[in-house]
Amino acid sequence: MKKKNKISKNYLEQIPVINPAINWTTNGDGKVTLEIENTGWANRIAQKFFAKPKISFVHLDENGSFIWPLIDGKTDIIEIGKAVKEHFGDKAEPLYERLAKFFEILKSYNFISFRDANK
Numbered sequence: 310m311k312k313k314n315k316i317s318k319n320y321l322e323q324i325p326v327i328n329p330a331i332n333w334t335t336n337g338d339g340k341v342t343l344e345i346e347n348t349g350w351a352n353r354i355a356q357k358f359f360a361k362p363k364i365s366f367v368h369l370d371e372n373g374s375f376i377w378p379l380i381d382g383k384t385d386i387i388e389i390g391k392a393v394k395e396h397f398g399d400k401a402e403p404l405y406e407r408l409a410k411f412f413e414i415l416k417s418y419n420f421i422s423f424r425d426a427n428k
Contacts, residue, residue, distance in 0.1 A: 324382065324423065324425070325423055326382040326421060326423065327382070328419055332344040333377065339375075340370075341368075342367065343369070345364065346364050375393065375396055390404050390405055
């Protein structure tokens with residue numbers, strides 16, 4: 310069998326895009342709250358029999374609240390990192406490791422997706 314060539318791409322060059330199904334608000338302190346609708350048959354059962362909420366609220370911390378509005382579908386993670394560094398200074402270090410983990414978590418919950426910078 311022939312091995313397929315893998316195309317290596319830099320994670321930081323990817324462009325995050327917010328899932329359009331997610332609503333979000335900002336409170337007076339600038340903190341962002343994501344509103345996640347619990348859909349699907351398992352969630353409906355949990356809502357009916359276990360009084361689970363129809364909408365869950367995810368409250369982002371100071372860093373997440375600063376980063377979330379920067380996710381515009383045009384800006385890559387490197388540029389977002391530059392804005393974070395400028396705003397938080399040394400408090401943001403280790404910058405790109407933390408950003409990569411943050412975006413990895415957002416992606417795992419389907420809060421965001423990625424598109425390549427070349428597209």
